[in-house]
Amino acid sequence: MAVPIDxxxxxxxxxxxxxxxxxxxxxxxxxxxxxxxxHFWPETGVxxxxxxxxxxxxxxxxxxPVIFLTVSTGIASVGESKALGRLTLKTFAYFLFFSTxxxxxxxxxxxxxxxxxxxxxxxxxxxxxxxxxxxxxxHEATLTGFLMEIIPTTFVSALTSGSILQxxxxxxxxxxxxxxxxxxxxxxxxxxxxxxxxxFRIVAMLMRFAPIGAFGAMAFTIGEYGVESxxxxxxxxxxxxxxxxxxxxxxxxxxxxxxxxSILRLIAYLKAELLLVLGxxxxxxxxxxxMEKLERAGCAKPVVGLVVPTGYSFNLDGTNIYMTLAALFxxxxxxxxxxxxxxxxxxxxxxxxxxxxxxxxxxxxxTLAATLTVVPSVPVAGLALILGIDRFMSECRALTNFIGNAxxxxxxxxxxxxxxxxxxxxxxxxxxxxxxxxxxxADAD
Numbered sequence: 001m002a003v004p005i006d007x008x009x010x011x012x013x014x015x016x017x018x019x020x021x022x023x024x025x026x027x028x029x030x031x032x033x034x035x036x037x038x039h040f041w042p043e044t045g046v047x048x049x050x051x052x053x054x055x056x057x058x059x060x061x062x063x064x065p066v067i068f069l070t071v072s073t074g075i076a077s078v079g080e081s082k083a084l085g086r087l088t089l090k091t092f093a094y095f096l097f098f099s100t101x102x103x104x105x106x107x108x109x110x111x112x113x114x115x116x117x118x119x120x121x122x123x124x125x126x127x128x129x130x131x132x133x134x135x136x137x138x139h140e141a142t143l144t145g146f147l148m149e150i151i152p153t154t155f156v157s158a159l160t161s162g163s164i165l166q167x168x169x170x171x172x173x174x175x176x177x178x179x180x181x182x183x184x185x186x187x188x189x190x191x192x193x194x195x196x197x198x199x200f201r202i203v204a205m206l207m208r209f210a211p212i213g214a215f216g217a218m219a220f221t222i223g224e225y226g227v228e229s230x231x232x233x234x235x236x237x238x239x240x241x242x243x244x245x246x247x248x249x250x251x252x253x254x255x256x257x258x259x260x261x262s263i264l265r266l267i268a269y270l271k272a273e274l275l276l277v278l279g280x281x282x283x284x285x286x287x288x289x290x291m292e293k294l295e296r297a298g299c300a301k302p303v304v305g306l307v308v309p310t311g312y313s314f315n316l317d318g319t320n321i322y323m324t325l326a327a328l329f330x331x332x333x334x335x336x337x338x339x340x341x342x343x344x345x346x347x348x349x350x351x352x353x354x355x356x357x358x359x360x361x362x363x364x365x366x367t368l369a370a371t372l373t374v375v376p377s378v379p380v381a382g383l384a385l386i387l388g389i390d391r392f393m394s395e396c397r398a399l400t401n402f403i404g405n406a407x408x409x410x411x412x413x414x415x416x417x418x419x420x421x422x423x424x425x426x427x428x429x430x431x432x433x434x435x436x437x438x439x440x441x442a443d444a445d
């Protein structure tokens with residue numbers, strides 16, 4: 001979130017800092033150390049799981065207040081309900097187009113490269129019990145249940161339940177009410193904007209623990225699953241990673257180019273957050289920092305407040321690619337031929353089921369299980385084939401989702417003429433000075 005300071009401060013050159021003090025360097029070093037520890041001392045790596053989990057819990061603790069403050073103050077500053085409605089319509093149109101495109105890309109790649117062909121797995125030999133818990137959760141993931149879960153039990157519980165959509169829901173209501181409450185609303189808005197400064201200072205403080213969290217999470221992943229597990233299903237993993245890379249650089253890159261900037265420069269600007277997502281396998285870990293950086297890069301607060309949190313449930317490009325690619329992999333590996341009609345049905349179901357997957361570890365696997373239940377010819381037990389490598393796939397899903405949502409915020413801001421393109425150029429060019437008001441700075445490079 002943009003901190004209220006003199007705008008001339010943003011034009012002052014940043015004082016060079018030693019390379020080892022940059023957050024992205026520290027996180028990258030921590031990831032490498034975690035991989036080595038998990039590989040050579042796996043038991044110790046597994047024992048470090050609480051460190052990674054603890055850091056993610058710390059960040060999730062702050063997500064709901066950040067969303068509430070950013071969205072409510074942003075909407076209150078918009079004022080007009082018509083402008084808010086237009087912004088919402090454009091946001092969901094963008095999400096629908098690109099999330100559907102991601103599903104189609106996954107479907108096409110699976111048919112062209114057929115990563116599961118030739119495996120000839122007998123479904124009767126698979127351990128169905130290994131995916132029983134995921135199936136149970138998948139049966140609970142109905143569209144009606146998802147929509148009902150958006151409505152919190154109480155106003156306050158929306159900020160304590162851990163649900164991004166519940167926090168977003170009450171924030172939108174509160175922001176609209178603020179904009180229609182006259183002088184009293186203006187006074188509350190001014191107070192909330194000051195409170196926002198404090199909460200983003202907390203975010204900056206917590207980000208300094210990111211290397212420790214990434215170290216613990218990566219040590220656990222390698223220690224628990226082992227690098228050797230990657231070789232067993234290497235074709236699927238390689239296909240998924242290359243497809244995601246193609247989608248980011250070519251598909252999203254083309255959208256970024258149309259909007260007037262380079263996707264590679266955006267990735268460089270968000271490198272610290274992307275490394276944090278890689279290390280923790282959770283895009284939620286970098287959500288508060290992403291919102292702050294997008295505002296500093298010239299995106300208006302209302303746009304960031306609405307697009308980013310909503311995108312974490314409705315714009316999951318990486319998850320969508322994974323769903324259709326993995327579903328066809330299971331079918332191919334078990335010798336099940338899916339006709340065009342069945343693949344279209346799979347695509348349509350995935351369009352609905354994917355909308356409820358939050359940006360947390362394992363959500364994509366549960367959503368995949370929910371999708372396969374409506375295609376009876378594909379054995380759901382086939383998910384056991386990819387259960388062991390899902391953690392490694394989760395990291396790629398999270399990275400792709402994260403980049404997709406960052407791009408969405410900038411593009412929608414440009415459509416709404418709510419983008420400071422000079423600030424964006426400075427940010428993506430590495431010329432944005434650190435925010436002086438924060439004594440503990442989130443890395444701005």
